Amino acid sequence: MTEQQQNPEVDTDLRRQWNDLAEQVRHHRDLYYNDQPDIPDADFDALFRQLQELEAEHPELAVPDSPTMEVGAPAVVSSTFANVEHLERMMSLDNVFDDEELAEWLARTPSQTYLTELKIDGLSLALVYRDGVLERAATRGDGRVGEDVTANAKVIDDIPHELTGTEEFPVPALVEVRGEVFIAVEDFAEVNELRQAEGGKPFANPRNAAAGSLRQKNPADVRKRRLRMVCHGIGAREGFTPATQHEAYTALAAWGLPVSPYIEQVHSPEAVREKVAYWADHRHDAVFEMDGLVVKVDSYAEQRALGSTSRAPRWAIAYKYPPEEVTTQLVDIQVGVGRTGRITPFAIMEPVFVAGSTVSMATLHNQTEVQRKGVLIGDTVVIRKAGEIIPEVLGPVADKRDGSEREFIFPTLCPSCGTRLAPQKEGDADWRCPNTRSCPAQLSARLTYLAGRGAFDIEALGEKGAQDLIRSGILVDESGLFDLTAEDLLASKVYTTKAGTVNASGEKLLANLESAKQVDLWRVIVALSIRHVGPTAARALAARYRSLPALIDAPVDDIADTDGVGTIIAESFRAWFEVDWHRQIVDRWAAAGVTMADDSEDLAEQTLEGLTVVVTGSLEGFTRDGAKEAILARGGKASGSVSKKTSYVVVGENAGSKETKARDLGLPILDEAGFVRLLETGSPG
Structure with a gap:
């Protein structure tokens, strides 16, 4: 029984209203931290x-066990991990929305210097280092x-097992580091693709993926999830007394811990508001998902004062920035x-405005996911963008x-070509159209994909053009693409x-097709x-085998041993080349003059092998993708x-926080001319 329930002076209707709200908040907070949320953060x-607001209007309701007084959520009782007490309490953050x-907050919190940093949408973690060793x-x-x-x-690469001290910052006897795993x-897309290839269900978003990944029983499985960490504070410490x-x-950076490159010192409320406005327009420039700007x-x-x-x-x-998750009505479910x-x-x-644009369609992944999520046609649903x-x-x-809602019936026939649908292999969550060569929808999608910037980069071949080439009978499949006249x-x-x-x-x-014949092997x-x-x-495959014929002839086990490939990809590669018409694609492309090997004389010298380079800001001679x-x-x-692991930081116009971070860490900073020399010789000098 709460203190409220024992207090007869609390109005019955108010008590009932408070209890209902508190129960909802606790329920959804527990789902957020320990399970899968079922409503948007907003x-x-x-x-x-x-x-x-209810407690502000009626202070008698604000009892110590109110959710407004609590941080996070207790760990689930069934957790396989032991409970441990933090050396110093981890707190939450209050929010403002306009x-x-x-x-108002700036007015009651005056300071000569504030820090602004991005609010990472991840999982909070506390690291305890004793005498520099992760305990x-x-x-x-x-x-x-x-x-x-x-x-x-x-097994998270960003987290050092031992800290490295410097003359300015020797390793303290004890430090409790707070940060966010993400x-x-x-x-995220590759992590989800691998998870589905292994028979798992896709994660809803990177935050849920990070939370679920860190709580896996086997550290080897955690390693596959590409978890990262950014540190954003310290708790208990001995032998370390920073002023700011x-x-x-x-x-933290000097000791080898990861710190956000987006942290900036500002010296006035006006400068704080400028940063808020800037990141409202650039929230997707960060390497991690973020939903707000933290001001400290x-x-x-x-x-302390x-x-x-x-x-x-x-x-x-x-x-907190406007939500990227909203609710709307699900009018129908169709398939692509x-x-x-x-x-x-x-x-x-029903069209709804979210994350800067109006949307009226959203993915449901596969029929298993439709069932798992339990959505019905006519439902009010939560969507994310x-x-x-x-x-x-x-x-x-x-x-x-x-x-009035009704169940979605998954089709048995392909909506594009009428072929009966089925899983590609037993246990697959996805159903597929087996008419891979002639299904107009598949062929159109493949043509559009191969014309993309990540492959042949054929600017004149878009979705509309691809569909036209198929409908008109000009192309039966992609094998004839480079023979077009x-x-x-x-x-x-x-x-x-x-x-x-x-x-x-x-x-x-036609001009694009001729130029595209000479792309790098990996793009082919x-x-x-x-x-x-x-x-x-x-x-990875192109770098190792140097030619498509050599790769085709390689044993599956050998392909799987390639760094970053593995058994699933190797078996998929081998299975693809066992199909006759697939081989015909390669043969016709080769006959048309498409690159089938990386000529060692034409390959760029590996001047940057073992180096990590960050490019920030605008360069005159390189696009972002080009750099x-x-x-x-x-x-x-x-x-x-x-x-700290970055080898060089290349700085162009409007570089921003990455340049500041590089200077704070004492990293080598290059201008564009230095970058060109680095590419040519492996040294900026």
Whole structure:
């Protein structure tokens, strides 16, 4: 029984209202930390604020066991991890949602120096280092007690097992480091693809993927998930007394711990608001998902003077950006056919504004996911859209059902060609159209894919053009693509004029096709649309085997031993080449002059082998993709974030926080001319 329930002075209706709100907040908070959320973060924030406002109007309701006074959520009773007590309590953050609320916070929290840093949408973790050695890693839990996940944390590359001291920052006797574990946006799709290839269900978003990954029983499975970490604070410490938060971050970086490259010191409320506005427009530039900007008073003396509430420090605030998850009505469910024959259900919804645009369609992945999520046609559903990621339906809001909803019946025949659908192999969650060669939808999708920037980069061949080439009978499959002539295009509607001659787009297509014959081998491998073989695996295979014939002849076990490939990809590669018409594609492309080998004389010298290079800002002679490609082609690693492991940071115009971070870490910084010399010689000098 809560203190409220024992207090007869609390009005019965108010008590009932408070109990209902508190129960909802606890329920959804527990799902967020220990399971799968079933409402968007924005809806939870609204519930939480409603409870706060009720308690502000009626202080007698604000009892110590209110959810507004608590941090995180207790670990689940059935957890396989031991509970451990944090050396110093981990707290939460209070939120503001508009300029007026931020201005009020700044007015009551004056400071000469603030820090702004991105609010990572990940899983909080506390690391304890004693005499520089990692002793323990624990989740936040309820702020006092978390789960011991030390073995799993030790396989995360960003987390050092031992700290390295410097003259300025010697390793302290004890330091408790707080941070956030996440999966980078660029890794999320591949992590989900691998999970599905192994028979698992796709994660709803990177945050859930990170939380689920860190709690796996086997550290070897955790390693596969590409978890990363960014440190954002310290708790208990002995032998280390920094004057400011910024000094603490500099020390963490010096010890070898990962610190966010997006941290900036600002010196006025106006500068804080400028950063809030900047990141509102650039929230998808970060390597991780973020949902707000955290503002902190930099001075530890000022932090101590301001103090904390029962759940959050008064010296920090999180400015939350508009939601990327919203609710809307699911009007219908239809299916699409992908380039590998995969049948993907997608939702037709009442248009809704989310993450900067109005959407009316969202993915449902596969029929198993439709059943697992329990969505019915007519449901109110939660959808998510982050950056350029296709919107997806996360699940229904079951409480809003009125009985008119109906079940989705998955089709038995391909909607494009009428072929009977089936799983490709036993145990597959996805159903596919087996008419891979002639299904118009598959062929169109494959043509569009191979024309993309990650493969042949054929600018004049888009989705509309691909569909036209198929409908007009010009192409039966992609094998004839590089044999196309001006005469062939006369049967097209997209590539001809009204007078019946080849138009400018047609001429451009033919010119693009001729240029595309001389791309790197890895791009040709990507263009074949082999299941599971993306750019990363294609690069690794091309670098090792140097020619497609050599790769085709290689044993599966040998292919699987290639770094970054593995058995699943190797078996998929072998199975693809066992199909006769697949071989015909390669043979006809080769006969047309398409690259089938990387000539060692033409390959760029591996000047950057073993080096990690970060490019930030705008360069005159390179696009962002061009700079990345130049680094990768010379054997280097092109990273999106600055850390102590970074070899060089290339700085162009409007570089921003990455340059600041590099200077704080004392990393070598190059201008564009230095970058060119580095590419040519392996040295900027």
